[in-house]
Amino acid sequence: MKVANTDPWPRNPEEAIALQDRLRTRVSTANPRPPHFRTIAGLDSAYSEDGTVVAAIVVLDAETLETVDIATARGTTDFPYVPGLLAFRELPTTLTALENLTITPDLLIADSQGLAHPRRFGFACHIGLLTGLPTIGVAKNAWGDYEMPGPERGSSTEITIDGDPVGRALRTRTDVKPVFVSIGHLIDLETACAQVLSLTPEYRQPETTRRADRLCRQLLNELRA
Template sequence: MRVTAPAEWPTTADEAVAMQDELRPSVVTKNLGTAEFRTVAGLDSAYHDNGAVAAAAVVLDSATLEPVETVVAHGTVTFPYVPGLLAFRELPTTVAALEKLSTTPDLLVCDGQGLAHPRQFGLACHLGVLTGVPTIGVAKSVWGDYTEPGRERGATSDITIDGRVVGRVLRTRTEVKPLFVSVGHLIDLDTACTQVLALTPHYRQPETTRRADQLCRQALRDATGA
């Protein structure tokens, strides 16, 4: 898979914020195609206390949710922990994993934020712009304001920041905590939520995220012996 990555990643918070500000205008919040996604990739990373990181990309057939391709990349975290800039701890190794894919998925699903981010440019937006592939952010926590949606599967409510809708609270399992969905790039919010529901037939988390999480955790254990 081809990714347009920078020659050098930011090493300071000021550099990272500047990169977010530079790339934010490139985000497209609508579907530019038919919104038919035959393959969907889940992305996730696992970390060790020594700074080691393993990033996984798991591509599934959207109709069967069966694996099409899986890859892992290993790296070392060098960027400091800064709220709102967590993407820069994941981006280098995640991009390395995506570059190992032999095919380009039709949709990327990130375990993180898209527009529902203090600068409206979370991990999903960043990866969407770098890859040119429709991308969704699906997070377990939220930036912004919202009201609790209904208790049934499929219930939603808006996430807002300064009065602007930046995402949607989506309950994927009845009587279970909801997820927080936001656009990353090249997709609209309605389509994003439809895709997340399709990826959660049995569990709270999308199958893409569940399998990427399992893969990167196992890869990290194998690499560190922990």
């Protein structure tokens, strides 16, 4: 698939913050089309100590959860580690991996934040704007304030930042720590949470995330070997 990136790439944190502030107004929290997703892709990245970045994309059939496409990429980064700017360490390599896909997924799920971000523009928002695809951020930890949801699968509570709703803490397994769902682009929160639940029949994390994470670890192990 092709990805259009027309913005100059930030050279430092100040430029990255300015870009996030400029792009965040373009994020859409509505479904522009019926929310029927035939293929769903999981995106993940990992790093080695020398600055090598690996990215993995795993595309699943939404009904069967069978893997239908895989793409990987390897790159490097010298962008500093700054909370809230991690997208700028991962995006270049992730974009290369996306362009290696043989199909265009209907939905992207990133192991990251979307609107639940200090500038309301996490990795999931950025990749959603760059691809023009519906995108969800599903993180392991919350960025914002929330109450713990009930213990049953499907229970959820609102995540807020400065009083503004930015996502949900969603229980995907009964009596297991919730995941933290926020909109990336072109999807509403109800649809996003429904999709996350459909992708978690056995485990806390969506199958998209689990398989992309496993592939990233495999790539890093191969590099170390």
